[in-house]
Amino acid sequence: MPRWIQGTVVDNIHWTESLFSLKIDADVDSFTAGQFASLALDIDGERVARPYSYLSSPDQNPLEFFFYTATDGVLSNALVKLNAGDTIWITQKSNGYFILDEVPAFDDLWMLGTGTGVAPFFSILNTDEPWQRFNRIVLVHAVRSLADLRYQEMVSALQQKYPERLLFQAFITREEIPGTIKGRVPAAIKDGSLEQAVNLELGVDKSHIMLCGNPDMVKDAVEVLKARGFSKNRRRTPGNITAENYW
Ligand SMILES: Cc1cc2nc3c(=O)[nH]c(=O)nc-3n(C[C@H](O)[C@H](O)[C@H](O)COP(=O)(O)OP(=O)(O)OC[C@H]3O[C@@H](n4cnc5c(N)ncnc54)[C@H](O)[C@@H]3O)c2cc1C
Incomplete structure (x- = not known):
């Protein structure tokens, strides 16, 4: 049984009709960037809990x-x-292996997220570790509409702090917006347009790729990457791809 502690909502930011962020004050145990907690509410007498990445x-x-x-x-x-x-309600302890401790040494780190799947990447990017370990970091945020592209001010702040080292690319599936790619991430890995857009090549010997969010994106991206020789990262057999499916 998880140990639940009570937190207090400090703010609820409604970004769009279907996107929001909660700021919560709670005395949780220390966690590692990339991990998730479970959040819960008592609904009709039942505790309904789901995992959420910090x-x-x-x-x-x-x-x-x-x-x-x-x-x-x-x-x-x-x-x-x-x-x-x-x-x-929030779990006192956090869980998950979508963390840099599990990622072997490579030159560059690619973080590819759909929708709210960028959350663990921001947690990781706001620590020192990725900047000590990787030369360049590519952050991809794939959304449906421009309005869904949130936390851009955090991207700008990180780019200012680490000039030339954080390469950001937005994917917007339903709108044509200059500077963004209209389409799906796996297709853009396959045809090289993602690498062209950020001006950095993926390489089996130099790149680690973290994938998070929509399981279709994760599955299709893994397939495309495997076809190019990249391998899944496992404890016994370190490789290039680490993934977290949200459902
Ligand atoms: C490790 C982990 C971390 C997660 N972190 C987050 C997070 O940071 N933010 C977040 O919004 N969700 C996150 N999720 C998903 C979250 O746990 C719930 O599944 C989600 O909030 C839906 O719960 P629900 O009770 O509203 O819907 P349910 O009645 O449980 O319906 C689930 C359905 O909702 C859809 N769905 C679930 N999550 C998403 C999503 N993020 N975007 C689009 N469609 C979705 C899927 O079709 C899924 O089958 C995470 C899941 C996992 C496993």
Whole structure:
């Protein structure tokens, strides 16, 4: 049984009709950037819990999470209604292996996320470790519309802090916006347009790729990467690809 502690909502930021972020004050145990906690609410007498990646980095307070309100989703549609001062359950301990401790040494790190799947990347990017370990870091945020492209100010702040080292590329599937790629991430890996856009090549000997979010994107990207010789990263057989599926 997880050990639940009570947190207090500090802020609920409604970005769009289906995207929001919660800032939560809670005395959780220290976690590693990239990990997730479980959040829960008591709904009709039952504790409804789901895992959520930390968007905030371990030294940040309040804690921050980034949500999509899933169609008919039980918990996300209850979380979106929370206001400052409301209470929420959160697990004291965090979990997960989508962390840099699991990533072997490579020159460059590619972080490819769909929707709210960028959350663990921001948690990791706001720590020192990736900047000590990798030359260049590519962050990809794939969304449907420009309005869904959130946390751009965090990207700009990181780019200012680490000039030339953070390469950002947005994918927008439903709109044509200059500077963004209209299409899917796996297709852009396959035809080379992602590498062309960020002006950096993927290489089996130099790149590690972290994938997070929509399981279709993850599966198709892994397939395309495997066809180019990249291998999945496993504890016994270190490789190029580390993935986290949100459902
Ligand atoms: C390790 C891990 C970390 C996660 N971190 C996050 C996070 O940081 N932010 C977040 O919004 N979700 C995250 N999720 C998904 C989250 O746990 C829930 O599945 C989601 O909030 C839906 O719960 P629900 O009760 O509202 O919907 P449910 O009734 O449980 O419906 C689930 C359905 O919603 C859809 N769905 C679930 N998550 C998403 C999503 N993020 N974007 C689009 N569609 C989705 C899928 O079709 C899924 O089958 C994570 C999942 C895992 C396994």
